[in-house]
Amino acid sequence: MDKGKKITDSETVIDDMDDNNCWWWLVQKGTAATFATIALFAFLVRVAVSLHPYSGAGNPPKFGDYEAQRHWMEITINLPIQEWYRNSTTNDLSYWGLDYPPLTAYQSFVHGIFLRFFHPNSVSLFTSRGHESYLGKLLMRWTVLSSDALIFFPAVLYFVVVYYNRSSRSRKSDLAWHTALLLLNPCLILIDHGHFQFNCISLGFTIGAVAAILSGKDLVACVLYCLSLNHKQMSAYFAPAFFSHLLGKCLRRKHPLLEVSKLGLYVLGTFAAVWWPYLYSTHSILEVLSRLAPFERGIFEDYVANFWCASSILIKWKRLLTTESLKLLSFTGTIIACLPSMVQQIKTPSNRGFLYGLLNSSFSFYLFSFQVHEKSILLPLLPASLLAMEEPSTFRWFMHFAMLSMFPLLCRDNLVVPYLALLALFTLIFYAPGQNRVRENNYFYYYLGASTTRLILSGSFILHIVYLTMHPPEKYPFLFEAVIMNVCFSQFVLVTLGSNIKQWMLNKPVKLEMEKKLI
């Protein structure tokens, strides 16, 4: 537990004695106490956010994601397991039908039982459609809070312990700072505890898998990543990185084929275990699979800051091409975008490179794949937060625009107040007094210059205000959304380019070490 303490003590004491360091007391008692304090605070923030409205509150007939999750609980506890994904008289799939893999269904089942125990009306079949009550909301909020505490928090602890054991230069207050940033990710908190979703589960499994890879336990990593994939198919954004890193590692061992097949066996085993109830016939498997890939919804919905939506201002993709060719096009685009990072990892797999690879592959999916939702920005945000120590300013920059890209969505959910509070809290934690993080080895400052960054930043603040206070011209009702989305898209492309370059730069370790020392 206290591996972080093995760092040369004289150095850490001097560092942490820094008079204005606000982490000094947290780190006196070791990693466990530090983590406990920050986790309590992060949990308090989550509880406070959960007091606010959820998506689609009091908005019949379809409500929002809250109703979707509640409906899945209703379906899973009242119908036999084979019928969960099947359209029938009792299970109308057009009304929030299950469209996530089986692990989400099992999770809904467990939570449904919890709800039924305390408040049977909120999950009764048919009659509970659109159920909204004080107790119902409270119980639903608690299902997310408990999932967060049971999966995401331990995963972050695992990652932090592994990560700060690895690099010997780390300071204890760095650990505290990084933990706080990981646990207080404003986007994740707003979507899970405000808007209402269970991203903490799939992202928690992913963090666990990353930590397992960093500590050299590849088989554990495989199992955890498969669980993540089976909770939300969006976790496939990370698949290229996991695949290429593990493949690259296997190729460097004595018996590459044996190693690969061992990993494959674990993957298959996990999948088989999760899909067991549907393995009795190919038909039932296809039934579930067809629910997971909603191609009929078009290449993008609403306004999302990716390539297809941004370029649709000039090129009307939806009108020009059929869904089939768009599918192919987006697939090719995604593969091309993540190929460089995959090649780098297969050639020279390394832990740092793996983290960059995660960021790059998830970004390629966000920017180019089919049917991306604005909430999917959480996926690239995760590896960026894992890299916060290496790329502090990039992370802050990225977080800022990730938040902005979700601003219209959160406005619709009436979550403006928590949005502003959490953004402020994030900035405060980031600039906590005593963090001597002047390492601006950040490409923004190289390529854009300080004044340009300031200009963009203040521009984005103005966008917030404009979006809140002004009405768009009648001719272009979604003008502001389009502007926000294009601004975010341009910044995301910058971050992707930068992190791809960074990942390839890792191949020149000598030069990098020199730079580090100079800094």
Add this chain to the structure above:
Amino acid sequence: MGMGKQKLSSKQVHNSCSPKTTTTVWWYFLVSTCIKVLLFPSYHSTDFEVHRNWLALTHSLPLSQWYFDETSPWTLDYPPFFAYFECFLSFFASLVDPQMVHLQEGLNYSSNTVIYFQRVTVVLSDLSLLYGVYRLTRNMDSRKQKVIWSSVIWSPMLFIVDHVHFQYNGFLIGILLISLSYLEEGRDLLGGFVFAVLLCFKHLFAVAAPVYFVYLLRHYCWGGMIKGFSRLLIMGGAVAAVFAAAFGPFFYLGQIEQVIRRLFPFGRGLCHAYWAPNFWVFYIMSDKGLAFMLRKLGFDIKTPAASFTAGLVGDSSPFSVLPQISPIVTFIMVLLALSPCLLKAWKNPQPKMITRWIAYAYTCGFLFGWHVHEKASLHFVIPLAIVAAQTPEDARHYFLLSIVSCYSLFPLLFEAQEYPVKVLLLLLHTILMWSGFSAQFYDGAETARVLTSRTKKKIDQSGSKGSSSAGLKKGGFAIGWIDRNYLVGLVVVEVWGQFLHPLLLGDKLAFVPLMLISIYCSLGIMYSWIWQLRSVVNSV
């Protein structure tokens, strides 16, 4: 006049407060502000409507009717400065939403606008707390500062009472801290002046007035016939000017009697509906015990007409055996309890003791006062935080006291939604204090190393337990086995009241959980009073 000395000290002050200190204290304040903002939609008590009504009342009625208006049951019962404050706020309120300040149409108005407006005023008025605690701590070393800031600015009690339940305690206690900071600097005139202002905001702070009086008389006005007398005149003039500014208009209108009647509603009874954890809890309990025993022995003891658990207490005596308590009795008891402190202040008035004395005075008022609210424990817990970082003994006492008095506020938030909020606030406070004091009194890395492995596990288990007393000998921060067991008992009381009681007994004896909290917390507060009394008496 000693002005030279004062000027010198203020100059030193300005030199030593680096811009970094102010940045850090602002950082603490802004982090707490984020949490406060997030808590906006949480439950708020009837105090919210009380303050909304006062906004409407001061906005739409002329001054002459403020203390007579009875449109709402929540009549104005704070001194005039607070009414002026509400009048000031109501100006902005009328700009935001005129319905908010409408006397009739605004009744029980609770749209998002009014909630956000009133919550924002509380958050902004907390700036006085920030200034007060900053003034008091700006010359301390940075470690002490941080422990104090985190216990005052992030005080779980203030979060619960001000930002969920809804009141303006942070603002008022901030004024008290400003006054104390002047006294500690030796600028007695300003200290007395600010205290007079505070009294005109909320008269419940008057409990400490005797201590202020004796201290200022001896420390400011003593020494030489002419000098002393002239200073007495200056101080008297300053205080009188404040009171004239507050009460003058009502005196002029001839309403002073009505104002006094509103400010001191003695018809309310000895205890509040939920008993504040003070001395009278024991009194009531021993009355019940005696009555029970005497009945068993065959005496004819009548059950009193008025019941304490029912909430409202009328004129009839609620006691069956012991004599009834009148406001005068409580007044005398408070003065008696105060007397050792007054004696000390008379004999040797020293600025470095004043914060302890004031805190002690409020403790006495809380323990023996008439119709005390549980929220009044804020009046001494916050000032005690300022002196908590001085010695390990102080820290140990404060650690226990702050947990107990925060816990005693739990019944204020009775809805399920806020349950995790209050529990997390208390746990976070506990672990912050624990780590803060441990780091503060960190003597030699070796002892701490040995202890951490043991203490950490304990903290993880309950969040409120301590380390072995071995640490105390080495000069580190640790709490003894009695304290530890007491805190474990607190967890037991909470688990019983929240989970086991409803599970095992259902709706039967529904008053027992609250009563248990009162009794158990009053034990802790009594201990704190005795500890403070000892430290006041033993001080040199």
